Amino acid sequence: MELTLRPATPTERLYAKRQCIPIMERCGSPGILVAELDDSGTAFYSHWDIWDPAWKTPEFSVELDAMIEMLRSDQRYGPVLKNIPAMIAYCLNNQESRIMQSPEYLFRVDAGYHAYLLRCTPSELLDNAYIYAYRRDLLERHMKEAEKGIRFVTTDGKEKFRVSDGEQIRIITGGDGTRDRTARYIDAGHMELSHEWGSTVYSIREFAERLEQTGGMVIPMRSTLPDKCYAVLPSSDEIIIVKKGESGYYRTDKYGHDRAEALEVASECNERGGVTKAQTAAMLSGSLFGWEVPAADPKNYDEQGQPIKPKRHDRGNAR
CATH class of the missing domain: 3.30.450 (Beta-Lactamase)
Structure with a gap:
């Protein structure tokens, strides 16, 4: 053999x-x-x-x-x-x-x-x-099959986001409590959510309906993002700390005399922590606009932290 x-x-x-x-x-x-x-x-x-x-x-x-x-x-x-x-x-x-x-x-x-x-x-x-x-x-x-990822959808089946097999998600309950779970791919319409005490199998539509009934929501906790990073607040050029999965930001004692210097200070702090510019841009977007939006995924940015423009489809001679 x-x-x-x-x-x-x-x-x-x-x-x-x-x-x-x-x-x-x-x-x-x-x-x-x-x-x-x-x-x-x-x-x-x-x-x-x-x-x-x-x-x-x-x-x-x-x-x-x-x-x-x-x-x-x-x-x-x-x-x-x-x-x-x-x-x-x-x-x-x-x-x-x-x-x-x-x-x-x-x-x-x-x-x-x-x-x-x-x-x-x-x-x-x-x-x-x-x-x-x-x-x-x-x-x-x-x-x-699992390479396609696990879909999280609305009650009418519209896709909100996907996570890779084995990734973490966070359930935010109607009472603002949080529950982190590991998501496993079963098939295109089913997933397992597990924690250290056990696991539950759901259809993706059933899970969406349960969230709606309890007033909860779910966000991805992508492993491609750091737990926290430094960023610069667009409205005030203030250097802030952003934490994965949390809305808003934390103030710091770091500062710059202008936006350029603030960006440089934040970048140096992130480099020491092994955080890339793409991750920083995604973290800032997640904290401001929600962690389920495409802008909160670092794969959608280049090495300089700039958004990657979607490729245009060739329309031939269409005007």
Whole structure:
């Protein structure tokens, strides 16, 4: 059996955790296998955390066993699942698989008809490996469909904005409370909104109707925007602080003698914080006009923070 092992991409990492049932079904997931290793390599204890009999077929089980055996014995693949020392060594040699600054590492394994997301946690005393199994063709199809983004619409179906799969949104309740949620793509008409205590599946129209009934609203919390930045207030040339997801601004003790100097001071502060001019322009627009408007998305600005003009369609000889 041919096998490939490589660090998981950012998109693939979204599937290396427990999924809602609709996503598992659309991706043909047999389930999640949890394994415990020892230091010697003699033990490999495993159990199914969740599984679907419709996809956990005898053919799949044979393929899974062969894949695990290769990851435990074949030197070409570490062997990453041989024992704890081997897992540590393989993870340290593949730092690009590390999840931020956490002690977890994520890999994708392709074997037979399936793709597996392998989450390695060598620092844990128990449960050192989590194997998330999917039908490879169905996983690829779902990831491709999810590239379209998740639509948030009005009750009559008019699109307000889109967010990428796995992005955060903020629900502002009728009482001005806020609830941040992670949005996951299910299909063109459905999404999952999750938080640390659980998740809920909605049709996009149903979610819009619930917001209207409760007097709430929703805004995107784009990962392409910083948490805060410095900007210059157009009406007074005052240097201000803008925070993502919040209307209005905060005053600062920074100032410039005129607009040009104020812009220079704000730009220097943002550069030190790694904030680009495109992000600054989008943040200012979001705080003034709403975070759901196109002007609050940095992709709509050039490197100098100037709006990118939409391309005109060629009308031929029309007058």
